[in-house]
Amino acid sequence: MKIYYRVCEKEPTISHVQRFKNYSKKTILRKCFSSLADQFTEEDKIIIIHDEVSQDTLQWMTNKIKKGLVELVEVPKHDFSYHMHTVVLVTTLEKELKESRNENELHFMVEDDYIFSEDALEVMRSTSAGYQGFSVPYDYPDRYANPKPTQVLLGPTRHWRTIDSCTMTIAAPAKLWKDCLPLLKEAAPTSNDKIFDNIFNSVPCISPIPGVASHLTAYHPTPYFNIESRLEELND
Numbered sequence: 001m002k003i004y005y006r007v008c009e010k011e012p013t014i015s016h017v018q019r020f021k022n023y024s025k026k027t028i029l030r031k032c033f034s035s036l037a038d039q040f041t042e043e044d045k046i047i048i049i050h051d052e053v054s055q056d057t058l059q060w061m062t063n064k065i066k067k068g069l070v071e072l073v074e075v076p077k078h079d080f081s082y083h084m085h086t087v088v089l090v091t092t093l094e095k096e097l098k099e100s101r102n103e104n105e106l107h108f109m110v111e112d113d114y115i116f117s118e119d120a121l122e123v124m125r126s127t128s129a130g131y132q133g134f135s136v137p138y139d140y141p142d143r144y145a146n147p148k149p150t151q152v153l154l155g156p157t158r159h160w161r162t163i164d165s166c167t168m169t170i171a172a173p174a175k176l177w178k179d180c181l182p183l184l185k186e187a188a189p190t191s192n193d194k195i196f197d198n199i200f201n202s203v204p205c206i207s208p209i210p211g212v213a214s215h216l217t218a219y220h221p222t223p224y225f226n227i228e229s230r231l232e233e234l235n236d
Helices: 025-037 055-064 084-099 120-128 174-190 195-199 227-233
Strands: 002-008 045-051 069-074 106-111 114-116 152-154 159-163 170-173 205-209 213-215
Touching (some): 002 025, 025 120, 045 084, 106 120, 120 205
Antiparallel strands (some): 114 213, 152 159
């Protein structure tokens, strides 16, 4: 698996959405990365795309990774008017896709404010072996406020449901990302994740129920994901 982990220590948020319990960005960054770092395997490549991140934090992150190949990619300094962090992500993805010999290899883009269950990557890997579409590890409570028609699929460890939107924390096999590259390049300067709404009309995306990750905002906890308990487990 190729994991594109995007990390930033800027305290302001682009979306202006309040963080979970008003935790600082540094706290969320460390908790979220800790939730995933122990799950990497020797077969994984972890690409840390860092945007105004201290050397201390980068060293801490690389020290947390015990298995897998690690690469650091720096984002040039920029302001929020041009989303250089997403442009660099897509450029890096394109480079990795060109070098990949396995069309079915999973490429997983991850934003740094998602906290993961201890088996999240195992769930993602096992599902991708029999499913060649897009997948995300989280769920959103607002999907149930005004529910839309959806399909439910049976995965190796849990049920999954089709969804019609997502953020830029999303996985897919190499061959799908290659097909979507032109659209990703177009959307990158504004981080417009609405492009996926159209993509999912032809290629489905699925979300686990219950989810194996949760977005650490004040308003988007994954149902049945015990955030407080998971945060407590990650004290270090």
